[in-house]
Amino acid sequence: MKLWPLAALLLACGCAPAGGMAKPPELPADRYAKCSVKKSQARPLIVEWPSVDRAALESLSRRGLVAVRYGGCEMEVLSRCRVKGSYKYTPVTLQAERVTIKDADELYAQIPVGAAKLEGELAKSGQLNVDTSIVGTFDAESGALGRDDLEGECSTATHVLTTLTVGAFEFFSGAAVGAGAGGSALGVRAGGKTRSERSVLSRSGDAESCKRSARSDTSPPDGCGALIRVEATPLGAARSASPEPTAPPAAAPRGEPGPEPAPPAADAPTAIPAPGVVDTPTPPPNRGRVGYGPGFVLGLRGPFGIHFGALEDGASLHRYSLFSAGGVLEIGYRVTPALALATTGTLFSGSAGNVSDECPNGVKCRATIVGAGANLIVSPSGGEGFWVGGGASASWVITRREGTFDDAGTQHSLTTARTYSALGPDVGLGVDFADSYVAWINYGFMLGYAFRKTLSASGSNQLDEQSVALGNGDLGTTHTLLLVGRFHFDFGARELER
16 A cells, blocks of 8 residues: 555655654743733733723722732723722823834833734834824722732732723834935835835824823823733732743753643633733622713702792791702803703692781682792802802792681681792802712712892782782792702713722
């Protein structure tokens, strides 16, 4: 039987007989040395991360400090591991910088996590460049962190990301500028002016938006919050346990098969060569610090009001309804963190009886107050906390009396149905608190006061079915006090950090 066709086929495909199976490719020894987590690699650029992974890291950082498994050239974000503490934003003077990488050593020092995948691009283009516009950092407010500060699935955690540098960046390969006359770029001459091919690998953020940054910012400007670089600090209890790359196995003598690699343990975590973020993070126990920006506001003040004063001569509002149930609905828009404009709608209704000669025994008296107005609300602390407001509103008071009463042994019937229009200013102050879980839900308490001048009165007043005047016809003034709760949705609120 002729075996040369089979031998030829094996030679053509690079295969070996079963007795001498080819081993999987091994990581060269110099790669292991480059991948050890050195001081220079403790602050790696993450511009090569896929945008979905950078977005997931940004989301996790808003909920609290982020734990990672960082060893060699692998970094795995542990989204199910919670770290006690939060990040605080520190603005800096706008920094424009270009990082140029021309050899493998610089590549592994600056971008260790993605270095293996970028070696080919570096060899092809000659250099890699990162143009950055840096506006600030998110820094961990906690000091030294150990395993006692971790909660959840943290058995593989080795480091905590303690600083996140933000701004805008463009990551590209190839030289960025041309050479002068008689010069060459990447060894190619073209009529005295040369320019290498430039290929954008990734970008995030807008450098023009970064120019709006200020040292007083409490968060990065919109469009300038991309994550550029992170600082990984070892856990105190995890330094000795950090997974370090081991030396490659010694090559077997020529002609002898090498040892087969041991299968991974069943419970060993799968190594992720590029950053990996779990899609279903465990919800944190509460939210972080809240910032306020433009957005709609919808709120309710209530549920009780105190009313007193004269609607007109012979008709006192507190005789109809001293205490009433109801509230004030506010619909508005937050223009800035400290300023909101709102329209208000008022509705209160209450009743009284057997309280005075205006509402004698056997006669039921009641009043309904309907109003509409506008308020300006100022929050010096920027949304949450103390606030003061003021404005004006118009109101309509509808009064009713109905029943019979005894006067010196004579029964009389009394029926009154009158409507009053009034106008006046109102003021209020209070304290609001953001909900512990949902940033845009706010609640608190307030003290409010409204003054009303009666402008007109109409309707009837009948005693024993005969129309009679209430008094001399003089119009009066009324007052409303609110010592109530305030609950509202502030859709301009957003969570800044945890």
